[in-house]
Amino acid sequence: MTLVETGTRALLSAVFGPTAEGETSYAPRLLHLLRPDTLVLWDKGFDGNDFLASVTATRAQFLGRLGSNRRTPVLTRLADGSYLSVIAAEKVRVIDANTTVTCADGTVFTGSYRRLTSLTDAGRYPAAVLAVSTTSGGNTNLRITRSATRS
Numbered sequence: 001m002t003l004v005e006t007g008t009r010a011l012l013s014a015v016f017g018p019t020a021e022g023e024t025s026y027a028p029r030l031l032h033l034l035r036p037d038t039l040v041l042w043d044k045g046f047d048g049n050d051f052l053a054s055v056t057a058t059r060a061q062f063l064g065r066l067g068s069n070r071r072t073p074v075l076t077r078l079a080d081g082s083y084l085s086v087i088a089a090e091k092v093r094v095i096d097a098n099t100t101v102t103c104a105d106g107t108v109f110t111g112s113y114r115r116l117t118s119l120t121d122a123g124r125y126p127a128a129v130l131a132v133s134t135t136s137g138g139n140t141n142l143r144i145t146r147s148a149t150r151s
Contacts, residue, residue: 001026003033006041027051034060044068047116049088056090056118063130066094066114080127084120093120095127 001023003012015029024045031054034040040055042064055062066072072085072094082095095115102108119125 001030003030024048024051028054031055031058034058036060039063047087052090052092052116053088061118063115063117063119066116068112068114070114078122078127080122082122082127087116091118091120093117093122095131097127097131099131 001016002014004010005012013030013033015026017026027042027046028051034055036059038058038060040060040062042062044065044067046064047066047070052062070087072087072092074083074085076084078084078093081097082093085092085094093116095117096112097115098110098112100108100110113131115130117125117130119130
């Protein structure tokens, strides 16, 4: 598992171990490198309560995929279609969006993706912008087709 700076793609650190343990067991060993001005991006599978609490304790901000099986209470609905919630005593924002990604070869993927973030101010961090941040990469074009909330 590696911790990489997204803009420069600089390798900040890496941890290794048996493949039987998996990525989620290695990630906590990298958290000491996070700072309050860090935005951590992660894919689904890293949204467990303990990991979320550990990232929050570093005071780093986070934005990641949320497992579709995760049920989050709707505390406040926001104007951009996202909502404030709480997971394991951590205040979070949930963004649900149907997303279409078109690859360079013309292949099109459409799916419903859930994002989880500590960036709770919808005015400063609109849902459509955050949704693109966790989905696009490489040679893709991304279009948010609908933003909806789930309860």
